[in-house]
Amino acid sequence: MSADDAPKSHAALSATARVVLGLIPFGRRTGYDIKTFVDRTTRHFWAASYGQIYPELKKLEDRGLVSGRPEPSGGRARTVYELTREGESALKGWLASGEEPSYELRDEGMLKLFFSDSLPEHRLAILRAIREREEQSLVHLRAIEPHASQGPTGAQLTLQMGIGLTEWTIEWCRATERRFSKAGGPSTPQPSKV
Amino acid sequence: MSADDAPKSHAALSATARVVLGLIPFGRRTGYDIKTFVDRTTRHFWAASYGQIYPELKKLEDRGLVSGRPEPSGGRARTVYELTREGESALKGWLASGEEPSYELRDEGMLKLFFSDSLPEHRLAILRAIREREEQSLVHLRAIEPHASQGPTGAQLTLQMGIGLTEWTIEWCRATERRFSKAGGPSTPQPSKV
DNA sequence: AGGTGCATGTAACAGGTTACATGATTAA
DNA sequence: TTAATCATGTAACCTGTTACATGCACCT
Numbered sequence: 424m425s426a427d428d429a430p431k432s433h434a435a436l437s438a439t440a441r442v443v444l445g446l447i448p449f450g451r452r453t454g455y456d457i458k459t460f461v462d463r464t465t466r467h468f469w470a471a472s473y474g475q476i477y478p479e480l481k482k483l484e485d486r487g488l489v490s491g492r493p494e495p496s497g498g499r500a501r502t503v504y505e506l507t508r509e510g511e512s513a514l515k516g517w518l519a520s521g522e523e524p525s526y527e528l529r530d531e532g533m534l535k536l537f538f539s540d541s542l543p544e545h546r547l548a549i550l551r552a553i554r555e556r557e558e559q560s561l562v563h564l565r566a567i568e569p570h571a572s573q574g575p576t577g578a579q580l581t582l583q584m585g586i587g588l589t590e591w592t593i594e595w596c597r598a599t600e601r602r603f604s605k606a607g608g609p610s611t612p613q614p615s616k617v
Numbered sequence: 618m619s620a621d622d623a624p625k626s627h628a629a630l631s632a633t634a635r636v637v638l639g640l641i642p643f644g645r646r647t648g649y650d651i652k653t654f655v656d657r658t659t660r661h662f663w664a665a666s667y668g669q670i671y672p673e674l675k676k677l678e679d680r681g682l683v684s685g686r687p688e689p690s691g692g693r694a695r696t697v698y699e700l701t702r703e704g705e706s707a708l709k710g711w712l713a714s715g716e717e718p719s720y721e722l723r724d725e726g727m728l729k730l731f732f733s734d735s736l737p738e739h740r741l742a743i744l745r746a747i748r749e750r751e752e753q754s755l756v757h758l759r760a761i762e763p764h765a766s767q768g769p770t771g772a773q774l775t776l777q778m779g780i781g782l783t784e785w786t787i788e789w790c791r792a793t794e795r796r797f798s799k800a801g802g803p804s805t806p807q808p809s810k811v
Numbered sequence: 812a813g814g815t816g817c818a819t820g821t822a823a824c825a826g827g828t829t830a831c832a833t834g835a836t837t838a839a
Numbered sequence: 840t841t842a843a844t845c846a847t848g849t850a851a852c853c854t855g856t857t858a859c860a861t862g863c864a865c866c867t
Contacts, residue, residue, distance in 0.1 A: 445732035468727040524726035532718035533662040538639035540769040575734040
């Protein structure tokens with residue numbers, strides 16, 4: 424009732440629109456910039472490809488949420504985007520919306536672990552593969568940490584969370600590997616105090 | 618070189634093929650069974666919809682990896698699927714393959730947190746929303762724990778890992794909420810000892 | 812008589828990746 | 840001159856979700 428008469432100046436932001444719109448205030452503003460920035464920062468919890476970014480920038484411009492102007496560097500074409508006032512309020516509207524934030528995960532390592540009773544002699548190898556993947560990921564995360572400590576707070580927070588989560592997972596894998604490396608592993612493991 | 622002459626009796630399994638094939642040995646064997654089982658167990662790290670499952674079962678049958686036979690219950694049509702020998706070896710081949718297991722995450726909560734410098738007064742609300750989502754998730758995970766403790770080991774392991782990860786995240790959110798609720802939050806937080 | 816659960820399926824759509832095409836600029 | 844980086848874009852493809860349609864069985 425009370426929300427009904429709120430001005431619906433804009434439709435909800437699509438998934439890709441959210442990243443693109445959110446990244447523009449960071450000062451990264453060409454499509455190319457956005458892509459490289461995503462790869463260095465949000466990739467671990469939200470990826471995006473050129474095939475999404477360039478068409479999305481156009482759609483956002485059509486909707487009046489961003490405005491692009493040509494700023495060639497030398498003879499090389501280059502379009503720099505800025506948030507419009509409507510874009511800013513759309514971004515804030517999304518950030519302030521109280522709906523449960525979506526979460527989607529597709530983890531092949533966990534899926535293999537889930538099915539590992541079909542090939543029990545490989546369980547240890549599966550755990551090790553997960554751990555190695557996480558260890559690599561940790562190296563990448565730590566590599567961007569120095570940048571982020573100069574950057575905005577939100578970026579620092581997600582990075583710290585990502586590092587913590589990854590470290591926890593590595594420790595869990597190590598502990599579980601130990602459980603299964605001796606005696607071939609119990610078929611009914613105790614509640615575990617990882 | 619040594620892997621080149623290995624018999625390529627089957628093409629690689631598609632993403633959906635992996636879940637479906639892996640779940641059949643659990644004794645869940647109709648399309649409907651698979652869907653409800655996925656929703657109760659792997660959903661947290663690997664979801665699947667009817668729109669994927671039914672077509673995939675047919676494709677797998679065409680490839681000879683599963684075989685279905687009609688087993689109507691009363692007058693109600695019902696097709697029960699089993700793994701064929703080829704299906705079993707395809708499943709094991711995938712489980713044993715040493716490639717880095719894929720990982721894809723799309724977490725709107727973290728994305729909002731990353732962008733939260735655009736609306737700092739909402740940072741706490743964003744953290745709270747993430748925590749509430751995780752707390753709900755934890756309730757669901759704990760609800761399936763008793764089942765899993767009777768079930769196969771792989772299912773137990775992924776469940777324990779999921780619970781641990783979720784608990785860690787909740788704790789991290791709580792700690793971070795505390796940091797930001799007093800004094801409006803430091804703009805350069807200390808390395809944090811969560 | 813009605814609701815819930817079992818069971819199968821598809822069409823339309825939304826979302827996303829990959830590969831390709833193009834070409835300028837800069838540093839070695 | 841060559842490789843890397845900057846820069847833009849699209850077409851074809853693959854994947855996955857949502858909404859819909861259908862109908863039996865079982866319990867109250």
